[in-house]
Amino acid sequence: MAVLTAAAVALPGWARGNVVVEGPDEDAFTLLVRAGELLRKTQPSNARARAEVRKVRVIxxxxxxxRSALFDAWGLPSVELxxxxxxxxxxxxxxxxxxxxxxGEHDGPSWLLSAQLASPRGTGVDDPPKQSAAAAALAFGHGALAEGQGPNAPSPRTWVTGEGSTPAGPVRPPELRGFRGAASAPVSILLTLVAAAASSEGGTTGSWVHATGERTHQRTFLDGSKVPLQGYPVPEERVWFQVPEEAWRARAGAPLAAVSQGAYLSRETYLSTLPARWRLEGERCAQCSAFSLPPVGRCHRCGTRDSLRRGRLPHRGKVESATVIHPGAQPxxxxxxxxxxxRYGVALVRFPDGDLLTFQLTDQQPAVSALGADVELELRRLYPQEGSWRYGLKAVVLPPASEAKATPHPRGA
Amino acid sequence: MTVSSNRVAVVGAGQTAFGVLPHAPRSLLRQALLEAVASVDKGISPSDVGEGYLATLGFGGWQIGNPATLLAEEMGRPGIPVTHVENACASGSTGLRAAYHALRAGSCDVAVVAGLEKMTDDPSPRRRFWLGVSGETEWERLAGLTFAGVYALLAERYLSERKLTPEVLGAVAVKNHAHGALNPHAHLRKPITLEKHRDAPPVADPLKLYDCCPVSDGAAAVLLAREEVARRFTDSPIWIDGSGGGSDFLALQDRPSLTSLAASRFAADQAFAHAPFPREKVQFAEVHDCFTIAELLALEDTGLLPKGEAPSATMEGRTRLGGALPINPSGGLKAKGHPLGATGVGQVCEIYHQLRGEAGPRQVPGAERALAHNVGGSGATAMVHVFSR
Structure with missing residues (x-):
């Protein structure tokens, strides 16, 4: 029998910062990616736990x-899903x-993830569809992995990573409970499980989930211990943003001819170059120092075929130049x-080693012109085509460091 | 081989008006060719023409494949070898360069170069599709950029590095609109003010509506002849003294500079390496100003102005008609219009008429030497030609 060794909760950016966004571009897929990344950071770090993920379960x-593209996003070898x-x-x-x-003691962990945008529940103009979202990721492994980890850990901080109401802050169970009912039933159940386990005293070995659906009434147990959840108040659903999700779906299913006529990236090419697009995996040329994406065994600047070294660019950089695309100027x-x-923003981002790449800014960005600002890259929805979404890295402009004011732009505000 | 023994002359040039035109592409092409033929002082016959180059991107999707044959047909010379050339917005000058080399190689005595685009009858999404296809697709377009956005990134960096305000962009727009108002062939014949530029709707920050060239229909044609035969057609030929070309990485992100286009620099250096006079002797120029920032880049990249002087020269009026170095007396792409494939050929039409003293109220007095600069995309390709009378 396996035990729970780590847990992570991911919230979309608009929920993390409690901000209203202009054009939300996160969804179940990007949240799954994010939850998996957080889970990986949270997994026990002792030597026995370093084995690769053995199996992934996705609800x-x-x-x-x-689903299979998740491995590209995480940069993990593809395993049973x-x-x-x-x-x-x-x-x-x-x-x-x-x-x-x-x-076994030397087996890698298995992961269980679920992420959802809740279904629209609105009934009309006065009660528009409400959307909210969260993702949960759990890791299971041999009991030996859990020494000092999991529900046995002295503090939930050591085994639960998540994003509460403060960006990237540690999960605090009372806040997590706020998401019961905010997303789909599976996510709510997993969140409840994480919250219950994280809130238990150090040394308590388990919690349980009591899930009630329209046609199901089930219990499942962790380590057999029973920590009833009845004491938890059920908070009101928190509405984060309102989004015409149906319009997105309709657009995603539009005939290709209506979207593009040739200067497009085919789905096949897109899927075959995900490591370059999502993880910035490429080749560094030792001759001219250029970084080539995707890696093709030849430097795109100087043409050399030897002295190329595989590598990744970090997911952070600085704005070299930026613009805001107003309606009519978009592809x-x-x-x-x-x-x-x-409108949406686009920036040229300078990486620490001098490389330069082009990214759209994420949904919650105000239309800013922030040359020199620090950015982080996150996987987001880009555009719909051929019946599904294309995803890519987008830049999140970080607020300037508290004291160091950004250099004022010569144009003023 | 010396340059003078193998010169190429422009012996005729004509164009349609640029703008929103009711004519079909084939009619536009015919009209430009008729104008070019009519402009030849001593007359020219279709049988004199030995080769043709047609510059076009796709003129609204009317004839995307094999369009050059239309040039032979409408020239009245079916049977001659014809070639479709395409280097995005630099297609016209690329056709000119190809014809120039064909003549210098002796493959024929007279060649015709025509540019053609029909853009305004496309539904808006399809037009935007065409405008976006000449950039880098995977990183730039799919991050949400069209050319307005790409040039906006250049402009933002340029203004920031040089501590300038968008007023300098406005000065380019105001000047070129003033020039265009004097040109009966111009798409936009309406002067604007700095205030109008400043208060216009944004397109891609910092670029606003009047920073952008219009979407135009139009065609242009020039007739080129080897020196040996040129005087059969005119006693006042215009000489192509140098032809240079350059290219660069398609995407901005792969280039070392965001405030200079290397392709323009290569092209200008190459053109002046052949020319019998240095760039300081150029008296006026038609440069590629698809967006106002592009004119500022062009002035320094071609070496017409020393590095750092384009903004001050523009603000001080040195690049206006009547200034020391008039730039885009035709109105440029900004006001004359930008029918993609026709643009580079249309620049030569302007230079042909200016150097022959036929430019009417926008005439650059005493003009003897001129430069044409034409850019493809955001500087992925560029051509520079130098002319004298």
């Missing part, structure tokens, strides 16, 4: 190629299987964005 309605239905039954079944698995791929939300 979600993602399409098959999007089991998909479960996006339902209460799905979470109970996946949890049971994760816990019942026979694992046709971004018509949906302009029609729905209006």
């Amino acid at each position: 979600s309605s993602l399409a098959g190629d999007e 089991v998909a479960y239905p996006d339902s209460t039954q799905g979470v109970v079944q996946s949890l049971s299987e994760a816990l019942d698995e026979e694992v 046709t791929e971004f018509d949906w964005h302009q029609e729905t939300y209006g």
Whole structure:
């Protein structure tokens, strides 16, 4: 039997900062990616725990190629991926299987993830559809991995990573409870599980989930201990943003001819170059120092075929130049964005080693011209095409360091 | 081989007006060719023309494949070898360069170069599609940039590094609109003020509406002849004294500089390496100002002005008609219009008429030496030609 060794919770940027966004571009896929990244940072770091992830369970309605693209986003070797239905039954079944698995001391962990944007529940103009989202990721492994980790840890901080109401802050269980009911049932259940386990005293070995759906009434146990949850108040649903999700779906399914006529990136090419697009994996040329993306065994600047070294660019840099694209100046791929939300930002980002790449700014960015500002790159929705979303890195402009004021732009505000 | 023994002359040049035109592409092409033929002082016959180059991107999707044959047909010379040339917005000058080399190589005595674009009858999304296809697709376009956005990134960096305000961009727009108002062939014949430029809607910050060239229909044609035969057609030929070309990485992110276009520098250096006079002797120029920032870049990249002087020269009026170095007396792409493939050929039409003293109210007095600068995309390709009378 496996035990819970680590947990992580990811929230979209608009929930982390409690900000209103102009054009939200996070969804179940980007949240799964984010939760997995957080989970990896949280996993036990002792030597025995360094084995690669052995199996991934995903409770979600993602399409098959999007599920397999998760490995590209995480930069993990592709391993067995089991998909479960996006339902209460799905979470109970996946949890049971994760816990019942026979694992050896040297086996890598298995992951269980779920991420969802909640279904629209509005009824009309006076009650528009409400959206909220969260993702949960759990790691299971041999009991020996959990020494000083998991529910046995002295503090939840050592085994639960998450994003509360402060950006990238540690999860505090009372805040997590706020997301019960905010997302889909599976995510809510996993969040509740994490919250209950994290809030238990050090040394308590388990919690349990009591999931009630329309047609199911199930319990599943961790280590057999029973920590009832009845004492938890059920908070009101928090509304983070309102989004015409149906319009996105309609656009994603539009015929290709209506979106582009040739200068487009085919789905095949897109899928085959994900490590370069999402993780900035390329080759550094020792001759001229240029970084080539994607890696093709030849420097794109000086043409050398030897002295190339595989590497990755960090997901941070500085704004070298920036613009705000107003409606009418967008490529046709971004018509949906302009029609729905209006303007968006684009920046040339200078990386620490001098490399330069082009990124759109993320949803919650005000239209800023922030030359020299620090940015971090996150995976987000880019544009819909051929029935699904294309994802790519976008830049989040970080606020200037508290004292060091940004150099004022010569144009003033 | 010396340059003088193998010179190439422009012996005729004509164009349609640029703008929103009711004509089909084939009619536009025919009109430009008729104008060019009519401009030849001593007359020219279709049978004199030995080769043709047609510059176009796709003129609204009317004839994307094999369009050059239309040039032979409309020239009245079916049967001659014709070639479709495409270097985005630098297609016209690329056709000129190809014809120049064909003549210098002796493959024929007379060649025709035509540029053609029909853009305004496209539904807006398709037009924006065409405007966006000449940039870098995977990183720039799919990060949400069209050319307005790409040039905006150049402009933002330029203004920031040089501590300038967008007023300098406005000065370019005001000047070129004033020039365009004097040109009966111009798309925009309406002067504007700095205030109008400043208060216009934003397109891609810091670029606003009047920083951007219009989307135009139009065609232009020039007739080129080897020196040996040029005087059969005119006693006042205009000589192509130098032809230079350059290229660069397609995407801004791969280039070392955001405030200078290397392709323009290469092209200018190459053109002046052949020319019998230095760049200081150039009296006026038609430069590629698809966006106002592009004219500022062009002035320094071609070496017409020393590094750092383009903004002050513009603000002080040195680049106006009547100034020391008039730039874009035709109105430029900004006001004359920008029918992509026709643009580079249209620049030569302006220079042909200016150097022959036929430019009417926008005439640069005593003009003897001129430069044409034409850029493809955001500087991925560029051509520079130097002319004298």
